[in-house]
Amino acid sequence: MTVVRPENVHQARLLRQLRDGGPRSRAEIGDSVALSRSKLAMEIDRLVGHGLIQADGLAQSRGGRRSSIVRISPQIRFIGIDIGATSVAVAITDGELRVLARAEETMDIRQGPDAVLGRAFELVGKLRSENSVPTLLGAGVGVPGPVSFSRGVPVSPPIMPGWNQFPVRETFSAELGCPVLVDNDVNIMALGEKHAGIAKSADDFLFVKVGTGVGCGVVIGGDLYRGVSGCAGDIGHICVDENGPICACGHVGCLEALFSGAALSRDALAAARSGRSEFLASRLEQAGTLTAVDVADAAEAGDATAHAMVREGGHRLGLMLASLVSFFNPGLVVIGGGLAGFGHSLLAEIRSTAYRTSLPLATGNLPIVLSELGDQAGVIGAARIISDHVFTAG
Amino acid sequence: MTVVRPENVHQARLLRQLRDGGPRSRAEIGDSVALSRSKLAMEIDRLVGHGLIQADGLAQSRGGRRSSIVRISPQIRFIGIDIGATSVAVAITDGELRVLARAEETMDIRQGPDAVLGRAFELVGKLRSENSVPTLLGAGVGVPGPVSFSRGVPVSPPIMPGWNQFPVRETFSAELGCPVLVDNDVNIMALGEKHAGIAKSADDFLFVKVGTGVGCGVVIGGDLYRGVSGCAGDIGHICVDENGPICACGHVGCLEALFSGAALSRDALAAARSGRSEFLASRLEQAGTLTAVDVADAAEAGDATAHAMVREGGHRLGLMLASLVSFFNPGLVVIGGGLAGFGHSLLAEIRSTAYRTSLPLATGNLPIVLSELGDQAGVIGAARIISDHVFTAG
Numbered sequence: 001m002t003v004v005r006p007e008n009v010h011q012a013r014l015l016r017q018l019r020d021g022g023p024r025s026r027a028e029i030g031d032s033v034a035l036s037r038s039k040l041a042m043e044i045d046r047l048v049g050h051g052l053i054q055a056d057g058l059a060q061s062r063g064g065r066r067s068s069i070v071r072i073s074p075q076i077r078f079i080g081i082d083i084g085a086t087s088v089a090v091a092i093t094d095g096e097l098r099v100l101a102r103a104e105e106t107m108d109i110r111q112g113p114d115a116v117l118g119r120a121f122e123l124v125g126k127l128r129s130e131n132s133v134p135t136l137l138g139a140g141v142g143v144p145g146p147v148s149f150s151r152g153v154p155v156s157p158p159i160m161p162g163w164n165q166f167p168v169r170e171t172f173s174a175e176l177g178c179p180v181l182v183d184n185d186v187n188i189m190a191l192g193e194k195h196a197g198i199a200k201s202a203d204d205f206l207f208v209k210v211g212t213g214v215g216c217g218v219v220i221g222g223d224l225y226r227g228v229s230g231c232a233g234d235i236g237h238i239c240v241d242e243n244g245p246i247c248a249c250g251h252v253g254c255l256e257a258l259f260s261g262a263a264l265s266r267d268a269l270a271a272a273r274s275g276r277s278e279f280l281a282s283r284l285e286q287a288g289t290l291t292a293v294d295v296a297d298a299a300e301a302g303d304a305t306a307h308a309m310v311r312e313g314g315h316r317l318g319l320m321l322a323s324l325v326s327f328f329n330p331g332l333v334v335i336g337g338g339l340a341g342f343g344h345s346l347l348a349e350i351r352s353t354a355y356r357t358s359l360p361l362a363t364g365n366l367p368i369v370l371s372e373l374g375d376q377a378g379v380i381g382a383a384r385i386i387s388d389h390v391f392t393a394g
Numbered sequence: 395m396t397v398v399r400p401e402n403v404h405q406a407r408l409l410r411q412l413r414d415g416g417p418r419s420r421a422e423i424g425d426s427v428a429l430s431r432s433k434l435a436m437e438i439d440r441l442v443g444h445g446l447i448q449a450d451g452l453a454q455s456r457g458g459r460r461s462s463i464v465r466i467s468p469q470i471r472f473i474g475i476d477i478g479a480t481s482v483a484v485a486i487t488d489g490e491l492r493v494l495a496r497a498e499e500t501m502d503i504r505q506g507p508d509a510v511l512g513r514a515f516e517l518v519g520k521l522r523s524e525n526s527v528p529t530l531l532g533a534g535v536g537v538p539g540p541v542s543f544s545r546g547v548p549v550s551p552p553i554m555p556g557w558n559q560f561p562v563r564e565t566f567s568a569e570l571g572c573p574v575l576v577d578n579d580v581n582i583m584a585l586g587e588k589h590a591g592i593a594k595s596a597d598d599f600l601f602v603k604v605g606t607g608v609g610c611g612v613v614i615g616g617d618l619y620r621g622v623s624g625c626a627g628d629i630g631h632i633c634v635d636e637n638g639p640i641c642a643c644g645h646v647g648c649l650e651a652l653f654s655g656a657a658l659s660r661d662a663l664a665a666a667r668s669g670r671s672e673f674l675a676s677r678l679e680q681a682g683t684l685t686a687v688d689v690a691d692a693a694e695a696g697d698a699t700a701h702a703m704v705r706e707g708g709h710r711l712g713l714m715l716a717s718l719v720s721f722f723n724p725g726l727v728v729i730g731g732g733l734a735g736f737g738h739s740l741l742a743e744i745r746s747t748a749y750r751t752s753l754p755l756a757t758g759n760l761p762i763v764l765s766e767l768g769d770q771a772g773v774i775g776a777a778r779i780i781s782d783h784v785f786t787a788g
Binding site: 156204216225230231242251319323357358361362365 | 540549550598610612614619620621622623624625626627628629631632633636643645713714716717718720721722723724725751752753754755756758759
């Protein structure tokens with residue numbers, strides 16, 4: 001399959017504009033690009049010729065002749081794949097990255113790349129057979145660990161045994177027959193919130209994911225900041241208590257060892273077994289295991305121990321955020337991931353700690369908010385990252 | 395005085411290249427700019443005509459006709475002014491930002507803007523009367539507190555009573571008759587290390603200043619990152635101990651309240667008075683006061699209490715750096731400011747803590763080093779920031 005790419009930066013900019021802003025008139029486009037009317041008409045005609053955009057009726061008159069509307073071709077599709085620690089989600093989007101179809105399954109990342117990617121391919125195949133995919137331009141993939149973005153492989157991922165250096169990008173690309181990019185799941189989610197969520201108008205912001213692990217997507221000037229080794233935002237393993245518990249990474253007192261899905265399920269088991277929480281003890285008896293969801297349910301039901309766990313976790317995370325905010329001075333902080341499901345009781349604790357321990361200049365106008373997209377952030381962000389790549393002058 | 399500015403981006407790029415790389419042949423310049431030979435010759439001629447660059451002999455032959463060398467005009471001068479908490483330093487540089495003359499005085503920032511700026515003007519006047527300043531293109535000023543870079547005024551600076559919203563840029567500009575920019579002293583020092591120090595080849599790095607206060611300059615892609623309110627890098631007021639001492643800012647347990655010049659002098663007094671350090675007690679008796687320098691002397695002389703203070707401080711700073719490194723994944727960390735004078739005993743503690751508590755991916759190739767420029771970093775960086783501004787297409 002030959003994938004058509006924009007031929008120059010003007011075409012690339014036009015495609016991104018139509019992807020992000022939706023259909024618009026040639027006159028509107030002319031207002032925002034530095035091209036003569038004839039040059040713009042030529043670039044639009046070439047994009048139409050390549051099947052990347054198409055005419056879509058006439059706009060209302062702005063005084064003179066009515067300008068024709070163009071939009072990104074309704075034939076275009078992207079695939080977004082969000083591989084988490086405990087689930088795989090796959091979506092097909094249109095050229096504006098709206099999710100047209102989505103499938104998700106629980107799946108343990110520790111089953112290794114063959115099993116997990118095999119299942120992801122099946123999900124993609126199912127979606128493709130149920131939905132028309134006229135022009136597949138590319139696929140983005142998020143995985144729950146550090147990734148060499150340029151090579152498309154996980155690098156020493158702590159919770160992904162068997163995945164180190166596995167050629168995730170190549171494997172997907174061979175299977176799907178289209179360009180593929182692989183990134184860390186938190187980066188992908190940050191881009192999703194930037195494209196279609198609460199961070200849409202933010203240029204410098206942090207997306208903090210609190211799920212099985214904890215991580216942070218750093219967006220600067222509208223683009224992901226990856227750091228020199230590609231591991232920027234790896235906040236889950238910042239030491240927050242030198243006398244804290246040992247973390248899965250081998251260090252002591254990491255944030256993730258104190259507050260994360262994994263830490264909460266460990267603490268919930270301890271609370272159930274020690275008799276400090278009747279709710280959790282009875283839940284453990286029924287289910288044989290406990291997760292963060294049980295802690296949320298217990299807190300919801302008024303269980304004091306579970307409440308304290310949420311408050312203590314929010315406090316830890318709030319202190320950490322206060323540090324990051326003082327250092328980075330972002331315009332917005334978005335909290336996402338599974339534990340964002342704790343909702344406003346967690347958010348209230350995070351906010352009060354972060355606002356109390358930061359200087360007013362950094363937090364005066366700083367919103368700390370919950371993700372708007374929830375579990376859609378990953379697949380939309382994955383589609384976004386590959387569309388950024390495809391909509392670059394080839 | 396009419397200041398000549400480059401007329402277009404090509405001229406601006408040429409000037410910056412000659413500023414940063416020194417004299418070079420037209421052929422070398424041609425290799426690195428995307429201009430036709432005739433267009434390049436025209437831009438160079440125009441810069442020569444404006445007195446911004448000049449011919450400087452012939453280069454060695456690369457096979458054909460010998461190419462002529464051009465350099466930034468030796469007439470050009472910049473002024474760099476570094477206002478610290480306890481000193482004012484002023485320098486005159488040439489167009490390549492080499493310091494030609496420098497003057498420094500101790501001065502308390504708390505005397506307020508009239509007294510401090512008056513003294514700075516006198517220092518500038520003294521340097522100008524002793525040194526020829528054929529073409530003054532601009533002056534950069536660093537001050538020890540948060541600055542609105544666009545307005546050139548300090549904003550609620552904690553250790554600068556009387557300076558809030560004072561028109562520092564306008565006052566200097568009126569006095570010196572040239573373009574002036576004002577920035578936070580740490581940002582200025584980071585730029586100085588980037589221009590002429592150990593960070594010369596680093597694009598993403600942190601410059602951590604430990605002086606009377608503690609702050610951090612954040613450089614991304616070779617440029618300062620200021621954050622959305624201009625206060626990025628304000629790490630001195632990150633809470634590192636919720637049960638720690640109260641800071642001058644009113645919060646509890648800020649890094650600066652635990653490790654800084656001010657904190658060390660407080661702790662030194664306590665150690666002298668409680669009899670825990672004979673060295674510091676006798677120094678206090680002689681001098682009537684104690685500073686961080688006395689702690690350094692005491693540690694040097696083998697005083698165990700002073701040693702412990704340096705180790706504990708280095709540990710605190712190292713833990714903080716480990717957090718920043720995990721989050722930001724920089725290519726280099728430079729430690730500067732007065733307390734960098736503690737040298738390798740401090741550095742060893744910072745390094746061992748930071749390397750021990752970070753993940754290998756972030757620190758594997760991360761040098762943590764002492765500033766090369768010492769107290770020159772500020773004035774060179776101040777000259778750099780205004781030259782960046784002046785060498786921008788007007």
